[in-house]
Amino acid sequence: MVALAxxxxxxxxxxxxYPERSGLRRIPLVIWVFLGxxxxxEAFWVAWPALNTxxxxxTRWDGIGQKVWVGFGNYRGLLHDPVFGKALLDNxxxxxxxxxxxxxxxxxxALALDKPRRGVGVxxxxxYLPLVFSLVVTGLFWQTLYKxxxxxxxxxxxxxxxxxxQQWLTQPHLVLYSxxxxxxxxxxxxxxxxxxAGLKAADPELAQASQIDGATGLxxxxxxxxxxxxxxxxxxxxxxxxxxxxxxxxxxxMTGGGPNNASQLLSVDMYTEAFSDLxxxxxxxxxxxxxxxxxxxxxxxxxxxxxxxx
Amino acid sequence: xxxxxxxxxxxxxxxHLLMAPISLxxxxxxxxxxxVSFRSFTDIIEHxxxxxxxxxxxxxxxxxxxxxxxxxEGRALLNSTLITVPTVVVMLLLSSMAAFALSRYQIPGRxxxxxxxxxxxxxPPQVLLVPVVRMVQSLGIFNHLIAPILVQIGFGMGFYxxxxxxxxxxxPEALTEAAHIDGASPVSIYWHIIMPxxxxxxxxxxxxxxxxxxxxxxxxxxxxxxxxxxPVTVFLFNFQTLYASSWNVIAxxxxxxALPTAAIFLVFQRQMISGLLLGSVK
Numbered sequence: 001m002v003a004l005a006x007x008x009x010x011x012x013x014x015x016x017x018y019p020e021r022s023g024l025r026r027i028p029l030v031i032w033v034f035l036g037x038x039x040x041x042e043a044f045w046v047a048w049p050a051l052n053t054x055x056x057x058x059t060r061w062d063g064i065g066q067k068v069w070v071g072f073g074n075y076r077g078l079l080h081d082p083v084f085g086k087a088l089l090d091n092x093x094x095x096x097x098x099x100x101x102x103x104x105x106x107x108x109x110a111l112a113l114d115k116p117r118r119g120v121g122v123x124x125x126x127x128y129l130p131l132v133f134s135l136v137v138t139g140l141f142w143q144t145l146y147k148x149x150x151x152x153x154x155x156x157x158x159x160x161x162x163x164x165x166q167q168w169l170t171q172p173h174l175v176l177y178s179x180x181x182x183x184x185x186x187x188x189x190x191x192x193x194x195x196x197a198g199l200k201a202a203d204p205e206l207a208q209a210s211q212i213d214g215a216t217g218l219x220x221x222x223x224x225x226x227x228x229x230x231x232x233x234x235x236x237x238x239x240x241x242x243x244x245x246x247x248x249x250x251x252x253x254m255t256g257g258g259p260n261n262a263s264q265l266l267s268v269d270m271y272t273e274a275f276s277d278l279x280x281x282x283x284x285x286x287x288x289x290x291x292x293x294x295x296x297x298x299x300x301x302x303x304x305x306x307x308x309x310x
Numbered sequence: 311x312x313x314x315x316x317x318x319x320x321x322x323x324x325x326h327l328l329m330a331p332i333s334l335x336x337x338x339x340x341x342x343x344x345x346v347s348f349r350s351f352t353d354i355i356e357h358x359x360x361x362x363x364x365x366x367x368x369x370x371x372x373x374x375x376x377x378x379x380x381x382x383e384g385r386a387l388l389n390s391t392l393i394t395v396p397t398v399v400v401m402l403l404l405s406s407m408a409a410f411a412l413s414r415y416q417i418p419g420r421x422x423x424x425x426x427x428x429x430x431x432x433x434p435p436q437v438l439l440v441p442v443v444r445m446v447q448s449l450g451i452f453n454h455l456i457a458p459i460l461v462q463i464g465f466g467m468g469f470y471x472x473x474x475x476x477x478x479x480x481x482p483e484a485l486t487e488a489a490h491i492d493g494a495s496p497v498s499i500y501w502h503i504i505m506p507x508x509x510x511x512x513x514x515x516x517x518x519x520x521x522x523x524x525x526x527x528x529x530x531x532x533x534x535x536x537x538x539x540x541p542v543t544v545f546l547f548n549f550q551t552l553y554a555s556s557w558n559v560i561a562x563x564x565x566x567x568a569l570p571t572a573a574i575f576l577v578f579q580r581q582m583i584s585g586l587l588l589g590s591v592k
Contacts, residue, residue, distance in 0.1 A: 028496050031411045038408035038467050039427065045464025046430040049441035056440060063444075112329065119326060125579065126333040129340070132575040132582075133568050134525030136543040140550060140564035141339040144346055144557060147359050151342040154360025185339065190586065197587050246434035249527040253547055267436040275532070280440050291437045298432055 053291070056284035063280050074285035084286065086261050087269040090176055094247060094265060097180050098187070099240035105184065106191025106236070107229075111221070113192070114199045124196075128189025135186060139253035142182035143169070172262035175255055179263055183250050187243065191236055198232035199225070231305070238301045245294050266290050340568075347371070347561035359557055370562035377545070379552055381537035383566055386545035390570070393458050393530070393541055394523045398516055401463045401470055406508065408467070409474035410500045414486055424475050431468030435528050438465070446533045457533035458541070462523055470515060473588045477511045478504060514585025517578035521571045542567045 057074055059067040078084045113124050130138060145152045146168035153165040168178040202225060210224045248267040251257060257268040266286060274283030345363055346354070353365035374383045408427075412420045442461055443452075451457045481504065489499050505512075527543040534540055540548070546563050553559045575582060 027415045027417065030496050031415050031417075034407040034496075034500070035411035035417060035423075038404040038471055039423070041404060041460075041464045042427055042430055042467040045442065045445075045461055046433065046438060046468070049438040049445065050430070050433060052441035052444075053437055112325075117322070117325070119329070123329050123333050126337055128583075129337070129572070129575070132521055132571045134527065134543050134571065136525070136527050136546050137564050137568045138339075140546060140560060141343045143550070144343045144359075144561050144564075145339050147557060150359040150557075151338075151346070152360075154358070155338075182339075185336075193583055193586050242432060242434070246436065248436065249543075252527075253550070267434060270436050271439070271528075274440050284440055287437045287440065290434050294432065294434055294437075295429075298429075 050291070053284045053287050056281050057288045059281040059284075060279075061281045062278045067281070070281065074282045077282060078285060078289070083261055083264060084266075084269055087257075087264040087266045087286075088289075090264050091244065091266045093176065094180065095241055095244040097177070098183055098244050098247070099237070101180075101184050102187040102191050102240050103233075103236055105188045107195050109188065109192040110195030110199055111225075114196060124192070127192055130186045131189040133186070135183075135249035136253050138182060138186045139250045142178075142185070143254055146178060169255055170259055172259060175259065175263045179251055179254055182254070183247060186250070187240065191240070194232055194236055194239075195229065198229045202228040234301055234305050238298060241297050241301075242294060245290055245297075266293075343561045344565055346558055347565050349558050351556060351558055354558055367558075370556070370558040371566065373553075373556070373559045374549070374563040374566055377549060377563075380545060380549055381540065383542065383545060383549070383563055385538065386540055386542040387566070387570070389455060389539060389545075390524050390541035390543070392455055393462075393526075394520055397459050397462045397466075397523045398519045400459075401466045401519060402512060402516060404463065405467055405470035406474050406505065406512070407500065408471045409478050410504055412471070413475050413478035414499075414504070424472055427468035428472040429468070431465065431472075435465065439528070439532055442529075443532050452533060453535040453539055455534075455539055458526065458530045461529045461533060462526060465529070466519065466522075470519070473515060474508060474511065477508055477588065481507055510581070511585075511588060513578065514581040514583075514588060517574055517582045518585040520574055521582070524571055 056067070058069060058071060060070050060073070061067040109127050113120050113127070133141070144150065148167060149165075152168065156162060156164050166174060169175050206224050206228070207220055210220050215224070246267060247265055248271065251263055251265055251268050252271070255263045257264045257272065267290060270283050270286040270290065273279045273286060277283075346359065347370050348366055348368065349363045350365040350367040350369060353363065353367075354361075357364055376382050376384075377386075380386075411417060412424060417423065446452045446457045446461070451460070485503055485507075486499050489503055494502075524541075525543065526541070527547070530541050531544045531547065534544065537545070537548070546560075546567055549563050550560050553563075
């Protein structure tokens with residue numbers, strides 16, 4: 001889960017709220033040490049590896065022998081790799097399905113549970129409970145549910161929908177969507193929290209005024225409430241897309257990308273190439289693709305935020 | 311008047327009629343897993359995994375904790391804790407120090423530094439994985455708990471620094487100016503003035519960081535190798551292949567692994583939610 005993206009818009013807004021401070025002029029040595037420790041940690045464990053990934057992606061390397069420089073060879077290989085193609089396609093479906101449904105469900109729950117009334121706290125807690133489980137645990141919960149003639153199948157036949165019984169995790173055309181549901185279940189609570197905060201910040205007088213003017217509930221939603229959530233929308237979008245591109249744990253635990261690559265995602269493909277097939281150079285090229293997709297999308301969103309901020 | 315109060319009651323019950331079943335369905339994966347975890351193996355064989363429970367047994371939990379051939383879930387939970395506690399403490403300490411320097415002193419290009427640090431945190435962990443494993447190996451800490459600890463501290467630094475930087479900037483400048491004029495050292499300003507004021511933010515961040523560190527899978531599975539060092543996430547992953555047919559034992563293992571983070575959530579719910587929102591929405 002990335003909560004990491006959530007702050008993207010904040011400094012842009014804060015800039016106006018809290019103008020540049022004078023600060024303390026002279027910077028004591030100890031302050032440089034304060035700053036240096038943390039930045040050194042990040043430089044060592046994030047920046048340096050990230051640069052190395054770029055370098056590795058231009059080599060052929062099994063992790064033991066010498067690295068062989070192959071230029072763009074790995075990237076050309078990706079173009080003709082059906083597994084990578086499948087992973088890219090699945091990841092696109094994942095971005096749209098996971099992102100879209102998490103956003104819509106999170107918003108719907110937030111709208112339903114926005115007003116304080118009896119029981120709201122309990123409902124909210126239940127909706128965001130999945131958020132606190134690791135994705136591995138979430139995967140195992142859903143695996144139990146999806147087992148052949150397991151709880152889900154039994155429940156379906158009990159309510160007269162026995163015809164819908166499925167091999168949820170082994171049917172190639174279905175497995176990706178079965179995983180999608182589990183991943184969305186884990187994400188929605190987080191999105192709801194963000195939208196609840198957005199709704200809280202929305203101006204209640206606007207809603208009241210429009211109600212007095214005779215706007216229907218739906219009109220109020222589309223013309224009064226949603227426009228005020230534009231900023232939250234962008235943050236939510238950034239979070240769900242970044243989370244889509246890093247999805248790994250839940251797939252690795254539930255299917256490992258199978259059966260027969262039917263639930264292959266970019267990070268799963270990358271991990272398999274790196275640690276099962278020991279194609280470290282090739283895996284690094286996939287990692288660079290994931291990197292570029294993430295950075296491209298985040299930059300696109302940040303530019304939208306800057307525009308929205310003006 | 312009576313009409314409006316009647317419609318209020320109607321609306322109220324409509325709300326519960328809608329939300330109660332939805333939240334129940336929402337919790338089904340948890341409910342089913344808990345039920346399965348308390349059934350005996352013979353009961354599952356006889357009545358099916360989806361059947362109504364005919365037994366109540368904690369055998370699955372004992373089996374998961376002793377976990378023959380896997381080092382046991384007790385050990386794994388301990389490893390998770392041994393990774394989580396130092397990670398959270400050091401990460402929050404270092405990031406609050408960096409945030410203090412960046413928010414209270416005229417460090418040249420500080421806004422750019424914060425932005426770059428945050429960007430590092432937005433990267434998918436997969437991008438770093440291959441080099442990180444190489445680095446861990448050449449440092450001689452592969453398969454030691456310190457490996458995922460260091461990696462996660464480095465990876466989390468950007469986010470926590472960013473959030474604390476935003477929080478510290480909202481504290482009035484006069485506080486530190488006055489202490490500075492009174493001759494307080496930067497370290498004592500940080501520790502005695504700023505840190506007590508950011509305590510609410512730190513509480514939320516600590517709860518969040520603990521949950522996320524405890525949930526880490528990809529860094530642990532890449533830097534650790536033997537069952538004696540595996541945290542509970544990696545343990546469960548191996549466990550489910552080893553115990554593939556003992557669903558009740560896997561379910562019990564999942565429930566046990568969910569308990570610590572669920573407990574953090576129950577105790578620190580409000581702080582966690584505010585932690586999630588820090589720096590995101592005003």
